[in-house]
Structures are given as C-alpha cells and as structure tokens.
Amino acid sequence: MMQGGVGIPTIKWCGSEGDYNVMVMELLGPSLEDLFNFCSRRFSLKTVLLLADQLISRIDYIHSRNFIHRDIKPDNFLMGLGKKGNLVYIIDFGLAKKYRDGRSHQHIPYRENKNLTGTARYASINTHLGIEQSRRDDLESLGYVLMYFNRGSLPWQGLKAATKRQKYERISEKKMSTAIEELCKGYPAEFTTYLKYCRSLRFEERPDYSYLRQLFRTLFHRQGFTYDYVFDWNMLKFVSEN
Template identity: 60%
Template structure:
C-alpha cells in the first residue's frame, strides 16, 4: 500500500491500525505537508459501512474531539476515508502505564468522554462501540483532547422511541464493554453508550473487569459467559473498594428507559464532585504525562 496516491493528493505511508471495516494508514497531504489518517475498505465488500462512517463524521463535525474529515470516495479497488491523524488510543496509553490508571486520570477521562458522548447523542447518533481503542488523544497542541473515532457501527436515534433506528447492519460492539441490552440483542439507546463507558472506566481504575480471561472453546461461548457474569454480578461487588460514585453511575445508566434522555449534567457533576473532594486539579496532567516527563528527565540526567 505504501506510496499509493489517493485523490491525487494524499500519499499512503505506513499502516497504523485496523478500525471497524477497514485498515488504517498514516499518510501525507502532499499539498499542505500535513500528516493524515487514511482508512481503506475494499470496494468488493460494499461501500455501506465506510460511507455511513464518513456521513456520520460530517454530521458530527465541529464538535470538540471529533476528527476532521478531508475526503471520502473510491480509489482503485478501495473506498477511502481521509481524516485528521490522531495520537495514541487510551488502550495504548493504558498498556504504557502498566495497565492501571490513577483515580485522577480516570476522572479526567470520564469528564471528556461524557462530553463526547453527549455531543454524539445531541446530533442524533449512537456510537454503539464505546471502548478504549475508540478514544484517541490529539497531537501537538491538541494532545490533551480526547477524540472519539470509528463510527462504522453508529446508528441514528429514533426521535420518538429513543433507540437506534434499525437498518440492515447487524448489532455489534465489543463483548467486554457491551451493555446488557446489547447482550440480549435489543436495539440500543443512549443509555447503552453510557453503560459501555462505565465498564471502560471500571476497567481503567481496577486494571481489569471480572468477566475478562474466561476460558471457552468458541467466541460465542465466551460472549455468553461474559453476558452471564455481567448480568449476575452485584453492582456493589463490581465497584467494590471504589468510591460510591462509580456504583451510582452504573445504577443510573442501567435503569434509564430507552426513550429517556440521560441527565449528562448529573453524570458530569457526579464525577466532578468526587474530583474536587479528592483535591485533584484540572491541570490536564494524566498518568502518561507524568511518566513521559520522568522518562525524559531520566534520559537527560543520564546524558549529562
């Protein structure tokens, strides 16, 4: 794929990941010399998913933490989506920080993530695949901004019913973070995105989730076991030894009715009050910020 020119302007460089329905490459805009991300999906697989993702980005454009899209269209054997190049994902940073985030970092993530989900919902969409890999940091002077990506599974919200409008795409998502409704095969609503975020936050603050590492012979069996474990676990045990705000959050989002609009201000305030009570500062210093600083300091000292 290297050195392929897309739309006579965007040069494909190196592969950097795999998103829903396509491979993702870093590339260069040869006119502006700006780095971009280039997502490719084979034409023979159909344009629907990548077309829908491009359309969703267009509808969400202008919101904080939504990547800019530069071009979408066919090129050779592929449909191509060219968009703003971003930094590492929260999953990458979680691994970098030895698979455990401090409470402060988790609360900083929660604040931005709830704002992103609120914007997506207010624009009439559900994300339907909230997970650490789909939250990325910006680059340069946007390095502290959390971005939401990968809208291949996103759905429009039915204005009357509050759940996603059915189409010919299957229900999807990632079993580890899937809501209980998703496990049951039910149409998702705004509460399901927020429930998935709750599991992401617990994963970060605890280091793992109780339904990880289950041994089964097939993916179908594993998904069913995850569903059973997730359904039967007592919320107090799920959030054991954590501040009560985490249990309150999970309880709230699980009990929302499909047509009910979440109280995002309440959820933001829940974690904000905890943040202030712990004496933390909104200084955008995350765990990885401190680790990078200490590593640079150590390298400088060694060189001197």
Template identity: 50%
Template sequence: MSAEDLGAGSSGRLGQEFRTNAIVGNHYRIIKRLGSGSFGDIYMGENLVSNPKMQVAIKIEPTCDKAAQLYNEFKFYRLINEKQGFPNIYWFGQWDKYNVLVMDLLGKNLEDVFEACELKFSLKTIIQLTLQLLDRFEFLHSKSIIYRDVKPENFLLGRAGFPNQNTIHIVDFGLSKEFIDPITGKHISYRTGKSLTGTARYMSINTHQGVEQSRRDDLEALAHLFVYLLRQGKLPWSGLKAPTLKERYRKIGEVKVNTPIDELCAGFPEEYANLLRYSRSLGFYDAPDYETIKAGFVELYNKMNFEDDKYDWE
C-alpha cells in the same frame, strides 16, 4: 486515526496496490501503511497543497466490499461537523476501485497508553477521562447518534507536541447508528433478537440479551470502561473460556448480570457505582441526565484536592 493504534504487522486486505507516493483525492500523497482498522486499511499521508505540508490519516476500503462502512462513517463525521474531540475530515470520495476517507492523524489510543502506564491510571486521570468522555457522548447523543462500539482502542489522544495532545478523540463510527429517524423525527423502535454489536468486554447487559441499543447502552458501556480502568484492566468477566465465540459472549453477559455492582466497584468512589446503576435503570427511550452525572464527577474531582491537572502519561 492514530499511527500507534494499528499494528504495523497487520495483514491488509488491499494488498500492495497503494505504494509510497501514490496520490489520492488529487492532492493527498500516501507516505506509508499504518495497519488495518475494522473495515479497511489505514495509511499515513500528507496534504500536498497545505503550507507547510500537513500529515493526515487516509482510510481506504474496496468499493465492492459488502461490509463497506466508510460512507456510513463519513456521514456521521459530517453530522458532528468539526467538533473538538473528534477528528476533522478533509476529503471523502471514490478513487479507482476504492472508497477513501482523509482525516486528522492523531496520537496513541487509550488502551496503548493504559498499557504503557502498566495498567495503572491514577484516580485523577480516570476522573479527567470520565469527564471528557461524558462530554463527547452527550454531544453525540445531542446529534441523534448512538456509538455502539465503546472500547479504549477507539479513543485517541491528540498527537504529542500539539495543543490537543491530551484531548480524547472518538474515532471509528462504522458501527454507529442514528436513534432518531431524520425523516419522521421518531425514536427507533424497541426490538429484541438483535445480533451483538460492539465489544463484549464493555457492552451493556441489554446488548448481550439481544435488545436494540439506545443511549442507555452507550452510557452503560462507558461505565464498564471506567470500571475497567479503576480495576487495572481486571474485570470478573475477563478471560472467560468457551468452545465458541457465541458461548463466550453468553458467559460474559451472564457474569455481568450476576456480579453485584457494589462488589464490582468496591473500594472506588461511589460515583462510579452510581453511574452504572443509573445507566442500567434507564428505559429504552430515556435521555441520560448528563448535567447531573458530570456535576457529581466535577464535585468528586474538586473534593480530592489534586495538586495539578496533569495526566499520568505526561
């Protein structure tokens, strides 16, 4: 969890109960509040027993909150089990009237970095990000997890000056779900009439239409994210006005359906149009062929003969 991806002026739900120097989980001291995430407030803290003292992120939510998500998030981090590209988890438990999750403190989120670069990433950087995120989602799906909330705000760099500073980390699993039942070993069933879960700008067409999400929807949402980066933050369905949120989501889905992929991806490497076509062609139960997808982007990267492997923000 990042210090930079949360507005310091956000209004927290926990009030002022967590003051500087408060101790949670026996040896994690709160330093300052960073802001509010989707399902709780987030603080910078430090591990008092590490040598030297290590800075951490501390995510806190009331145990009485009906929308409590921290245990769900902790469950998925435990399945991931300290894999590169995901924050390490140091402690989870109840403290007073709150659920607390202690994890790595990371760097800026991808949207903030994109804006700092004036919404202009080079093709070199976008291909590198594409390969990193395809790796992450291939791993998540291998663990029977669908993410269901693709957006650049949930993808964080490592902390500046650390060895992992250019590694993309996926955070915030509050909306994630297992698509294989751990008891029966069966894939979840195809359903319709589902409420929208995720971020409308990037979600798949099937999600807009109320279809239960599976691996294909994560991949399509990623493809929409890559096109967003290629088009410098300008998508045909951005900025649509409507009297209600439900109507705006309906309009966004309608524009996605009616925008030809060739038009959406015009002027960019065909690999991105092919990824979007492929993701939309997958069946509900299908596993994406990540090896073939990634091989195409590796070939594209090599063909471009870039002078170095540096990212734009370096």
C-alpha cells in the same frame, strides 16, 4: 453529520482513488488502550476522572447528533497531538446507528432478539439480552470502561469457551451475576452511582449527561485534584525524559 464537534476527528478529504473509496482524517495520537498499557494497565483516580469528563461529553455530542456509537471501548478513544494533546477524540463510527429522526426526534422502536453489536467486554446487559441499543447503552459501556481503568481488568475478562457464542454467554452470565457494588468495591461510590443510573434508564429516556459529569467533577474537587490536564502518561514521559 458529526463534523465540528469537540473531539470529533476532522475529515480532510474523501473521494475515490482507483478502485478504492478514500477518507483522509487528521492525524491523532495513541488510543486510551495504548496509554493504559504504557501506564502498566492502571490509571490513577485523577486520570480516570479527567477522562470521564471528556468521554461523557463526547457521547453526549454524538447523541445530540441523533446517533448512538454502539462500540464504546478504550481502543476507540484517541488523544490529540501537539496543542490538542489533552483532548480526547472518539473514533470508529462503523457500528454507529441513527436512534431518532433528525427533524421529528421520533425514536427507533424497542426491539428484541438482536445480535450482539459491539465488543462483548464492554457491552451493556441489555445488549447481551438482545435488546435494541439506545443512548443508555453507550453510557453503561462507558461505566465498564471507567472501572476497567480503575481496576486494571474486569471480572468477565479471560473466560474460556469453545465458540464465540458460548464466550458471549459466559461474559453475559458473569456480568449479570456481578453486583455493581462488587464491581466497584474499593473505589469511590460515584462509580456505583453512575452504573446504577445508566442501568435504571428506560429505552427511549434521555440521559442527564450534566448530572453524570457533575457527579465525577464533585468527586474530583473533593479529592483536591486540579484541572491541569496532567495525565498519568504525561508524568511517566516526564520521569523517563529526566
């Protein structure tokens, strides 16, 4: 269903081997979480914007194939290898869900009282509130990922609680009580604009992916950056090799 898309891992083979179902995928490089740690848990604005452009495109593609990912986080984005070393891949479709019919484009119905699916740190507010996820939620999660890369951490990280449920509640409360302006304070206004846009989307609404990409591309050019695909980790490797 996803095969052939840019940044979608190629499936080499799948079948049964003894008692196991097997899927062989192309070999990929480190995750963005691995690279974030390698870069001392802070990315430059240039790297964040280079990533934002590709990450929005990956989500756009998945949505165009009638699916939502539902677990957007740094661990689920991997860099390619060799000639594809500048390409970001999206992985782990274990929580993905079809949000509309392929032929009629009939959207799944709005529902409440859903359990949290995905990773609490990056979950959208509506997901915390138990609302059925749709396209808007993948993009809101991406907004938190981008701010995590900018800031080094998110305000709702490291909260202690007795149970998993209580921890999710504490994260939810902190997320809802942290204004977007406060979260993005000290960073370009485009990050605030991005998150406000995602939170303003209606359940069935198609996000304007081009608008969101353009938002960050305009900032990229205004900063005087060039699309040379030199990420922070390339610079570190270069320095360590010389």
